[in-house]
Amino acid sequence: MTSKRKGYLFVLVAILIFTLQDATSKHMGGLYPPVFITMIRYWAFAAFVLILAARSSGGLKAAVTTKHPVLQIVRGLLLVSQIVLVIASFASVGLAHSQAIFSVGPIFVALLSIVILGERVGWRRWTAIIVGLIGVIVILNPAGDESFSLLIVPVSSALIFAFYVVTTRLVSREDTAMTSFFYTGAAGAVAITLIGPFYWTWFAPVDWLWMALLCVTGTSSHFFLIKAYEYLDASEVQPLTYLQLVFASIIGVSVFGEVLSINMIVGAVIVVAAGIFTVWRESVVARRAGAAGTHPRA
Numbered sequence: 001m002t003s004k005r006k007g008y009l010f011v012l013v014a015i016l017i018f019t020l021q022d023a024t025s026k027h028m029g030g031l032y033p034p035v036f037i038t039m040i041r042y043w044a045f046a047a048f049v050l051i052l053a054a055r056s057s058g059g060l061k062a063a064v065t066t067k068h069p070v071l072q073i074v075r076g077l078l079l080v081s082q083i084v085l086v087i088a089s090f091a092s093v094g095l096a097h098s099q100a101i102f103s104v105g106p107i108f109v110a111l112l113s114i115v116i117l118g119e120r121v122g123w124r125r126w127t128a129i130i131v132g133l134i135g136v137i138v139i140l141n142p143a144g145d146e147s148f149s150l151l152i153v154p155v156s157s158a159l160i161f162a163f164y165v166v167t168t169r170l171v172s173r174e175d176t177a178m179t180s181f182f183y184t185g186a187a188g189a190v191a192i193t194l195i196g197p198f199y200w201t202w203f204a205p206v207d208w209l210w211m212a213l214l215c216v217t218g219t220s221s222h223f224f225l226i227k228a229y230e231y232l233d234a235s236e237v238q239p240l241t242y243l244q245l246v247f248a249s250i251i252g253v254s255v256f257g258e259v260l261s262i263n264m265i266v267g268a269v270i271v272v273a274a275g276i277f278t279v280w281r282e283s284v285v286a287r288r289a290g291a292a293g294t295h296p297r298a
């Protein structure tokens with residue numbers, strides 16, 4: 001098997017696990033406080049990160065060393081907050097509808113990269129950004145019957161994750177990937193542990209099995225995604241991640257009885273198309289800039 005095929009296989013496995021993780025999160029989020037579920041899940045995630053960091057080159061000492069301690073901690077806080085909102089969104093808005101809104105992520109990242117990273121964007125990506133935002137409006141359907149206030153949760157989650165991605169790009173200029181991964185788990189685990197106990201709720205015996213499944217999927221999905229990035233570029237991985245929307249929609253409809261509205265389907269298609277174009281265009285510009293040693297517009 002070629003390295004590319006291995007990479008694509010790891011991506012597909014990661015997406016399937018992420019989908020199972022999301023379905024389990026929706027189930028548990030409807031029964032228990034999202035903050036409490038996130039805390040238990042993050043304990044398992046932090047343990048996974050510590051083991052991975054200890055086995056990496058330089059060990060824990062190298063993983064802890066950072067030139068951006070405040071920003072790394074902020075990243076950890078952003079991600080753990082986003083996960084709480086994701087679980088809340090699955091429980092209140094639905095699996096398929098939430099994933100449709102989450103697909104706007106690359107569009108938000110492109111916008112924030114302009115503001116925070118000072119990236120220059122040409123008319124092609126500006127067009128994709130505008131089209132993507134129009135797609136979000138179609139999904140949200142503010143004139144529809146659904147409570148618009150509920151949709152603020154998934155939109156906020158997508159925006160927070162975009163901030164997380166952009167700050168990750170910022171620290172990656174000087175910190176290693178392992179350092180960033182370490183602070184993602186450690187800072188997030190410490191923060192949620194300070195809050196989570198106030199939401200403590202005893203699980204029903206059978207729900208400990210669901211929680212164990214959530215912890216296993218939460219760590220294994222990241223592991224397979226990390227393996228995928230060993231063989232593929234981000235521009236090759238990102239388009240495939242939109243399959244999660246397809247899988248989530250199938251599970252949402254078949255398992256949880258969700259209904260896919262026309263505006264959600266049309267809006268999701270628009271957002272996904274704009275997102276794929278944005279990611280592709282970023283990779284083209286990056287290659288040109290690397291070859292020319294400049295920062296051309298795209």
